[in-house]
Amino acid sequence: MPVIVNLDVMLARRKVRSKELAEAIGITESNLSLLKSGKVKGVRFSTLAAICRYLDCQPGDILAYDASDDDLRAASED
Amino acid sequence: MRVAALWALAAAPQALVPGWTLACSDAGGCRQAADVATLLPEGQRSALAGDPAAATRLAAHVARPAVHLGLATLTLLEEGLLVFLFVAVGRTLRRLGAGGDGGGDGALARALPWLRRGAFAALLWSLAQPLTDSARSILLYSGTPGGAAWYIGIDLTIAGPALLLAIAAYAIAWALEAGVRAERDLADFV
Structure with a gap:
């Protein structure tokens, strides 16, 4: 699933540590680590909003997408 | 599980000796009897009551290996399903009562498959x-004096409500399992 999570890039730009962001938005460090590596099934809008508010960015700064025809089939299988 | 074992213990004599019953009372203690006529429908039973020769012929007919085996198989099928139901309910309760990973949700997820199996056995x-x-x-x-017949x-007096309850239990277990799966999926969302 080629949704790319660029959270580590934004953390580096804002010079914010993972631990600090996790505490600020109320998720565990391990969940944040999973999110950074793109190993989560999904992200709640509330979590995304909290990240964007803390890092002063837009969702598009954190998430990117590589087009793939496989994603059309994946949506119908879910 | 003990109840299941006791039930199986009680079912075994019934399979081996068709018409076996055990009646207990304060006055007379426990008395066992083996009357194959009790296995017949009410109408046939009353016809045999006043005819000792017919009862003897029936007992001889039941003693035939093929008939004996057929009756034992039917009893074992019925009682086997009930024993499995007891086992399934016992395992469901045991898993619900046990703690372990995931606390309440984990216990429910482990118990539901057994609840579903028990409901299916009841069905x-x-x-x-x-x-x-x-x-x-x-x-x-x-x-019997009337000879072979279809x-x-x-009689839906017992089987009817039992069937409805079993379907309801199966539907509940199915719905709960779907809910637990959906909750697990959501748990992967951060």
Whole structure:
């Protein structure tokens, strides 16, 4: 699933540590680590909003997408 | 599980000795009896009551290996399903009561498959009841004065409510399992 999570890039730009962001938005460090590596099934809008508010960015700064025809089939299988 | 074992213990003599019963009372203690006429429908039973020779012929008919095996198989099928139901309910309660990973949700997820199996066994038992009663009567009719005959007896007094309850239990277990799966999926969302 080629949704790319660029959270580590934004953390580096804002010079914010993972631990600090996790505490600020109320998720565990391990969940944040999973999110950074793109190993989560999904992200709640509330979590995304909290990240964007803390890092002063837009969702598009954190998430990117590589087009793939496989994603059309994946949506119908879910 | 102990209840299941006791039930199996009680079912075994019934399979080995058709018409076996154990009656206990304060006055007379426990008395066992083996009367195959109790396995017949009410009408046939009363016809045999006043005819000792017919009762003897019926007992001889039941003693035949093929008939004996057929009656034992039917009893084991019915009682086997009930024993499995007891086992399934016991395992469901044990898993619900046990702690372990995931606390309450984990216990529920582990218990639900057994609840579903128990409900399915109850469903099969309800459907089997009229069939085994009919098959038992057909087997025995050859030993009665009336001779061999077809008998299809569908008494929904017990099987009907049991079937409805079993379907309800199965539907509940199915819905709960779907809910637990959905909750697990959501748990992967951060």
